[in-house]
Amino acid sequence: MNKRILVSGASIAGLTLAYWLTRHGFQVTVVERAERLRAGGNGVDVRDQATDVVAEMGLLSQIRAAATDVHGMKFVDAADRAVARIDIRDPASLEIMRGDLVALLHGVTDVEYLFGDWITAIRQDDDGVTVDLASGGTRRFDLLVGADGLHSATRRLAFGPEADYLTFKDHYFAFADADSSLGEDRWVTMFNTPGKMAGLYRSGNHAQAKAYFIVRSKPITFDYRDVGEHKRLVRDAFGGDRSWRIPELLDAAFADPEFYFDALSQVRMPTWSTGRVALTGDAAWCASPASGAGAELALVGAYRLAEELAAAEGDHRIAFARYHAALRGLVAKKQRIGVNVRVMVPRTEGGRRVRDFAARLRSGRN
Ligand SMILES: Cc1cc2nc3c(=O)[nH]c(=O)nc-3n(C[C@H](O)[C@H](O)[C@H](O)COP(=O)(O)OP(=O)(O)OC[C@H]3O[C@@H](n4cnc5c(N)ncnc54)[C@H](O)[C@@H]3O)c2cc1C
Known part of the structure; x- marks a missing residue:
């Protein structure tokens, strides 16, 4: 039953x-x-049940070998002096660059790929799902799963407008490449002004550093595919700030064609399936990069969805309901991101001082 499955998003x-x-x-x-796998992004964490998933895929040793070995976060003043450090090393968690993880996962799959194409219409009936593709074709499958991220087209076409499901979490963020001579090896360096953070990510296994920026803001309207507009927004937010290394970081980031910008948003849905269409990963429950759990939830959620479909011998009504019941609690837990955001982006100068003091106390205990 239901053998042919289309997945949107690689x-x-x-x-x-x-x-x-x-x-x-x-x-x-x-x-x-995209025309090819998207390689951008900073480190993502593989931990707990997600470690079991990649281990069963035979990828654990490769993920270990490529792990970033980041030691922690340090907060610096405008003169680049560390005022506090938080050691985040955790033996139960492996951090790997997002692009490296995507390449490893792709390497173990053996399926039909349609790169550079996307679904423009979905019609489902009692026996299957017919999709129109942007390239002009029409294909029929038994089931469709949207794994197409925060701005999932599958979600929009099958469940309704994105505005019904996205919750804006008061910040915008950007990631891009930066000069590897900047920042301390194996540390995430963060510089704050009230409501803003400019940071540098230096992995232990990569020559390149990553810049990132977070700004607290009211909601703004922008086209999430228009990179030129994204750069303008980041320039407006940070361009006038000459402190710390912000000008160098902005120059490097604006030169990166993979510059990645979005609203810090979460996806909250009452259900992740409608008929023969289901969602997984960020499309279903994006907890935002501030959760540090996007990869973990994607790995565990996708694994569980496949397991439930297999256990129900392809009966999507049983499988989708069990998948929902199994994942709901973990997703709700990972969507609690308030503390993480307050640590990374204190709203006031007083808040920053309290954060630094708490970090020093914590590192004193370590
Ligand atoms: C380029 C990039 C960089 C990222 N960087 C970071 C980072 O540094 N830190 C972090 O925590 N998280 C980052 N994320 C998000 C992170 O990958 C997810 O939070 C998490 O891993 C869950 O992955 P996902 O597969 O559900 O979604 P995503 O990783 O967002 O992947 C969605 C996929 O669907 C594709 N897609 C989009 N629309 C369509 C469509 N209409 N049809 C077909 N395919 C479509 C996208 O090209 C992408 O390959 C990044 C995502 C991307 C795409």
Whole structure:
């Protein structure tokens, strides 16, 4: 029953799902809007149940070998002196660059890929799902799973407008490449002014550093695909600030074609399926980069969805309900991000001092 499955999105959730569905005997096609795998992004964490998932995929040793080995976060003043450090090393967690994880997951899949294409319409009936593709074709499958991220087209087409499901969490963020001579090896360096953070991410295994920026803001309207507009927004927010290394970081970030900008948003949905269409990963429950749990949830969620489909012998009504029940609690827990945001972006100068003091106390205990 329901053997042919279309997955939209070839990132952490979509690739994991494709792998496990194939292993359970389903026939999988993956459609990815980008022309190739998207390699951008900072480190993402693989921990707890997600570690078991990648281990069963035979990827644990490769993930260990590519792990970033980041030691922690340090907060600096305008003269680049560390005022506090938080050691975040955790033996139960592996951090790997997002692009490295995506490449490893892709390497173990054996499915049909449609790169540079995307779904423009979905019609479902009692026997299957028909999709129109941007390239002009029409294809029919038994089930469709949207793993196409925060701005999921599958969600919009099958469940309704994105505004019904996205909750804005008062900040915008940007990630981009930066000069590797900046920042301390194996530390995430953060510089704050009230409501803003400019940071540098230096992994132990990569020559390149990553810049990132977070700004507290009221909601603004922008096109999430217009990188030129994203750069203008970041320039407006930080461009006048000459303190710390902000000008150098902005220059490097604006030169990066993979410059990545978005609202810090979460996806909250009463259900992750409608008929023969389901969602997984950020498309279903994005907890935001501030959660540090995007990859973990994508790996665990996609694995579980494939397991439930296999256990129900393809009966999507049973499988989708069990998948929802199994993941709901973990997702709710990971969506509690308030503390993380307050640590990274204190709203006031007083808040920053309290944060630094608390970090010094904590490191004194370590
Ligand atoms: C380029 C990039 C950089 C990122 N950087 C970071 C980071 O530094 N730190 C962090 O915590 N998180 C980052 N994320 C988000 C992180 O990958 C997710 O939070 C998490 O891993 C869950 O992954 P996902 O597979 O559900 O979604 P995503 O990783 O967002 O992947 C969604 C995939 O769907 C594709 N897609 C989008 N629209 C369509 C469509 N209409 N049809 C077909 N395919 C489509 C996208 O190209 C992408 O490959 C990044 C995501 C991307 C895409």
